[in-house]
Amino acid sequence: MLDPTAQTDYSLPAPSSASGSDSIGFGFDQLYGSSNRVAEPLEIPFAFPGIADNPIGALHCATTTIDDHGRLSDRSTLKALKWTAGQNVSFDGDHRMVIARCVRQSRWTVGRNGYLRLPAASRHRCNLNPGDRALIAADLTRDIAVILPIPVVAAALWNYLPEPWQRAS
Template sequence: MGQSPEPAAARPEQLIGALIPPATRRFAPLAPLDLPVLPRLDLPADAPFESFLLDVARLDASGRFSARSLLTTLAWSPGHRVDLRVGTDVVVISSCVDGRQAVGGRGELTLPVSARALAGLDREGWIVLVAIPARGALIVHPPALIARLLTDYYGRQPGPDGRIHGDD
């Protein structure tokens, strides 16, 4: 009789070359890119309060929001072309003849997911809108920015003893 085959446990394992991916070179991680610097709106420090119109809106799952009263003030009707510029805690929407975005038929605007992520806007969250008709701009901020600004403002107000908190 012939030899019986070795049990599977006794045979050494062999790797099959076609199933093993080739070694890859690992590159050093890229340095993070800086966000673009938004152009200054060059508003005078003593600009009257009436120069700014404020509103809040809620983003839907697709990044759309409605701001009909502000769009009416800006004279942006359905089909009006706009362009977006994104920065930290801000999206600046301005009129642009060849803009990539347009005001929707029901007076809504859409913020792409990339713009929402870069500007720190929550998905399906509230946004704070600032319209500046003299500049033809609609500015979108996350509520957290406004809360931080107000916290700083109220923190600089004198307390009952006349001292400003933090001036110890």
């Protein structure tokens, strides 16, 4: 096991002409140690719960700003979902999130420049105002985009992992 308190000397060795096969004056083994040595695996001091059993699947996330008309400034999630201009989109959700899905017929569409515009009712329900930031999580396996206001993301982080956010006493 690696000793995290051990001091390591990162200085380069003095050049020597003894190593004839090395054009820069010192060999790899001198700099990094013997090449036949097997590196010890690093231990991760924490474990992510259920990371192998991720129920969400392929996920693409981005943060975005909301403009005066509800347009989300980020298009990378729509590109990851392969949603194109003119595609019909439905919106549902609750006070915590807006869920966007592609549908056959809808009142709302992806804008001609590839931007998603949230309907006023969805923005008001989630208390999303012009200039606010939000997280867009695109589930690539279910073909949905979940838009979360940053206060909801902060509450989720606090509830799931409060330790980093607590003040030292």
